[in-house]
Amino acid sequence: MVFLSSTWLILALYTLTTSAASVATIPQSAWTQLNSTVGGRLVRGIPYARPCFARVGPGVSGSKNGAACAVVQADYVNNLDLTAQFGTYINTQWETCQSTNEKCLLDYKNSTNPVPMEGVCSQGSIPDYGINVVNPSDVTAGFQFSKKWGIPVVVKNTGHDYKGHSGGPGTLAIWVGNIKGITHNPVFIPTGCPKSTTPKNGVTFGAGVVYNDLVNFADANKLTIPAGGDVSVGPAGGYPQGGGHGMLSNVFGLAADRVLEMEVVTPRGDHLIANECQNTDLFWAMRGGGGGTFGVVLKLTSLAFPATQVNAVFGTVDPTVPGNLLKFFQFMTDNALDYAKQGWGYYLYPSLPGIALANTILSPAEAKASMAPLMNLLMHNMTGSTWEMTLEPNYKTYYPKYVTRVPVPNGFAMTTASRLIPVSVFESASQRAQLAQAMTSIKDEAPVAIAFGVAPFYHGNNHDTSVSPAWYDSLWHLAVADTWNYDADTKDLTEIYSNLSTAIDPFRKLAPNSGAYLNEADVYEPDWQQSFWGENYPRLLSIKNKYDPDHLLDCWQCVGWLGPKDDRYKCYIHIEGY
Numbered sequence: 410m411v412f413l414s415s416t417w418l419i420l421a422l423y424t425l426t427t428s429a430a431s432v433a434t435i436p437q438s439a440w441t442q443l444n445s446t447v448g449g450r451l452v453r454g455i456p457y458a459r460p461c462f463a464r465v466g467p468g469v470s471g472s473k474n475g476a477a478c479a480v481v482q483a484d485y486v487n488n489l490d491l492t493a494q495f496g497t498y499i500n501t502q503w504e505t506c507q508s509t510n511e512k513c514l515l516d517y518k519n520s521t522n523p524v525p526m527e528g529v530c531s532q533g534s535i536p537d538y539g540i541n542v543v544n545p546s547d548v549t550a551g552f553q554f555s556k557k558w559g560i561p562v563v564v565k566n567t568g569h570d571y572k573g574h575s576g577g578p579g580t581l582a583i584w585v586g587n588i589k590g591i592t593h594n595p596v597f598i599p600t601g602c603p604k605s606t607t608p609k610n611g612v613t614f615g616a617g618v619v620y621n622d623l624v625n626f627a628d629a630n631k632l633t634i635p636a637g638g639d640v641s642v643g644p645a646g647g648y649p650q651g652g653g654h655g656m657l658s659n660v661f662g663l664a665a666d667r668v669l670e671m672e673v674v675t676p677r678g679d680h681l682i683a684n685e686c687q688n689t690d691l692f693w694a695m696r697g698g699g700g701g702t703f704g705v706v707l708k709l710t711s712l713a714f715p716a717t718q719v720n721a722v723f724g725t726v727d728p729t730v731p732g733n734l735l736k737f738f739q740f741m742t743d744n745a746l747d748y749a750k751q752g753w754g755y756y757l758y759p760s761l762p763g764i765a766l767a768n769t770i771l772s773p774a775e776a777k778a779s780m781a782p783l784m785n786l787l788m789h790n791m792t793g794s795t796w797e798m799t800l801e802p803n804y805k806t807y808y809p810k811y812v813t814r815v816p817v818p819n820g821f822a823m824t825t826a827s828r829l830i831p832v833s834v835f836e837s838a839s840q841r842a843q844l845a846q847a848m849t850s851i852k853d854e855a856p857v858a859i860a861f862g863v864a865p866f867y868h869g870n871n872h873d874t875s876v877s878p879a880w881y882d883s884l885w886h887l888a889v890a891d892t893w894n895y896d897a898d899t900k901d902l903t904e905i906y907s908n909l910s911t912a913i914d915p916f917r918k919l920a921p922n923s924g925a926y927l928n929e930a931d932v933y934e935p936d937w938q939q940s941f942w943g944e945n946y947p948r949l950l951s952i953k954n955k956y957d958p959d960h961l962l963d964c965w966q967c968v969g970w971l972g973p974k975d976d977r978y979k980c981y982i983h984i985e986g987y
């Protein structure tokens with residue numbers, strides 16, 4: 410009797426003092442039950458390079474396998490392959506536990522290098538389990554399991570998130586990557602809207618479709634569907650839900666501006682349609698409020714455009730010729746406002762250095778005339794420059810030649826920081842000069858930098874998204890980044906994060922009332938609510954609380970964030986002041 414009651418007491422105390430259940434405390438029978446509820450589609454999160462390792466840490470499943478390892482080695486930095494797997498992230502730091510340096514990585518510069526494979530393969534921040542979603546009820550089962558057992562739940566699509574939102578140690582993931590399918594409806598009317606609603610050219614796709622699929626679909630159907638800088642990004646996932654820019658977004662708007670409808674399962678358990686006629690609060694919140702926060706999108710309908718020719722430019726500058734860089738950046742800051750008004754979008758690369766520009770609004774003759782001063786500057790006034798201008802027949806031929814020509818890192822670690830540069834900076838000669846100067850010295854501060862001329866200036870503000878209002882008052886989203894290999898340790902990473910914050914600081918000072926792009930921001934962004942959403946934050950928070958009353962979804966610096974001390978963030982590096 411006495412023995413029994415003290416056992417019960419210990420059990421009761423244990424329950425009271427444990428904030429969240431760990432995967433290990435959930436009985437196997439519960440997982441088996443969940444697996445049967447979701448039709449046998451419960452999967453383990455297995456580190457991508459697992460087959461290359463003889464030694465593994467706790468909880469790692471799978472086995473060493475030479476043939477499977479060879480496949481991983483051959484595909485180690487292949488974006489579309491990385492995106493298709495469950496236990497894999499495009500940027501490897503989110504597979505690792507950064508605070509303890511536990512990982513399961515190869516040398517991305519030479520994937521057959523035996524040194525990393527002699528170590529221990531650890532689970533890191535890869536979810537222990539994932540539900541391979543096919544039906545809305547799979548999502549509901551995930552939320553119910555999380556609520557019952559206290560295990561944190563995350564939403565994973567392609568695994569592109571730069572802030573680690575689509576994974577986490579000891580998590581169960583709702584994995585939407587296999588929800589495919591694309592349809593075109595040239596006279597789309599949002600579900601439940603009056604018949605008198607003006608129909609739109611709509612393309613509907615599953616949550617797991619990637620831009621590569623959409624670019625091909627658009628081409629086959631004589632459409633243009635603007636993409637971002639990498640075709641493995643998810644057009645229904647974090648990209649439109651957090652903003653979504655691309656080289657054509659000056660004219661066509663952010664991906665969030667183009668969403669017409671979403672089919673969503675909320676943590677509260679509703680399976681609903683959100684559009685301009687129903688669940689309008691959720692519709693607004695999920696167009697800019699960030700992924701993994703309000704619910705799980707199963708399907709999304711986006712505005713599409715007729716196929717179009719693209720006036721495209723690629724130029725490079727020789728940085729070793731004294732004065733070249735400053736001259737180039739001064740020219741770009743002086744002309745940025747005119748370029749935006751004429752419908753140009755561009756990626757300006759201080760670290761190449763060079764520029765890629767695109768325009769679908771001007772005729773070829775107008776585009777040539779508009780570009781003549783820049784061409785003259787590069788070809789006749791700056792030795793060592795190159796210049797190329799073509800009229801691409803369609804988006805599909807334009808994309809690889811001008812967008813992914815400078816590839817974004819896939820298959821290794823990369824972290825970013827961002828600042829939106831307001832129109833007002835470009836209207837002031839002294840601030841333009843400061844910006845040009847800062848652009849010239851940025852390569853000494855950050856190994857990678859891009860001024861994305863992608864703010865939806867030409868498109869304008871429809872006041873119906875929840876992205877930071879700063880987006881609609883800006884011309885540039887300026888981003889800096891750094892990359893690293895498998896052998897960087899916690900101390901190196903601490904320095905990299907803090908150096909990147911330092912690199913973006915001059916731009917924060919230049920535009921103190923602006924904001925940052927949440928999908929490509931400093932992981933340790935100061936004043937993040939203001940920075941990502943400005944005046945939209947309080948309304949976003951109330952919508953979050955309405956659709957997720959038990960706070961089942963939480964991610965780092967997302968609307969309603971629990972803060973860095975919550976156990977699920979134990980793999981983030983502890984940075985002073987955070």
Ligand SMILES: Cc1cc2nc3c(=O)[nH]c(=O)nc-3n(C[C@H](O)[C@H](O)[C@H](O)COP(=O)(O)OP(=O)(O)OC[C@H]3O[C@@H](n4cnc5c(N)ncnc54)[C@H](O)[C@@H]3O)c2cc1C
Nearest residue numbers: 566567568569570574637638643646647653654700701706
């Ligand atoms: C190589 C690379 C290139 C990039 N280029 C660009 C670019 O050009 N322009 C740009 O704007 N951004 C770009 N990004 C950033 C990109 O927009 C974000 O990483 C975005 O969050 C990716 O969304 P995802 O669904 O593909 O990725 P995931 O990592 O799978 O998901 C990202 C976030 O969305 C949530 N989420 C995913 N799917 C759903 C869903 N169905 N329902 C609810 N929540 C969901 C996740 O929980 C997570 O919070 C790039 C990123 C990388 C790594």
Ligand SMILES: *[C@@H]1O[C@H](CO)[C@@H](O)[C@H](O)[C@H]1NC(C)=O
Nearest residue numbers: 444445448449450451452453
């Ligand atoms: C779930 O069930 C399926 C079908 O029985 C099985 O193949 C799979 O391995 C199970 N998943 C887990 C995580 O045990």
Ligand SMILES: *[C@@H]1O[C@H](CO)[C@@H](O)[C@H](O)[C@H]1NC(C)=O
Nearest residue numbers: 516518519520521522523524
């Ligand atoms: C990669 O590593 C293997 C094994 O150490 C070595 O034989 C090979 O020369 C390396 N390749 C390169 C390009 O460094």
Ligand SMILES: *[C@@H]1O[C@H](CO)[C@@H](O)[C@H](O)[C@H]1NC(C)=O
Nearest residue numbers: 736782785786787789790791
């Ligand atoms: C070349 O640069 C000089 C000085 O910066 C300027 O006066 C001149 O107009 C430029 N010429 C061209 C063709 O851009």
Ligand SMILES: *[C@@H]1O[C@H](CO)[C@@H](O)[C@H](O)[C@H]1NC(C)=O
Nearest residue numbers: 891900901902904905907908
């Ligand atoms: C961080 O910046 C300092 C000062 O510029 C530099 O010495 C150091 O090498 C940088 N660290 C990393 C990891 O890049």
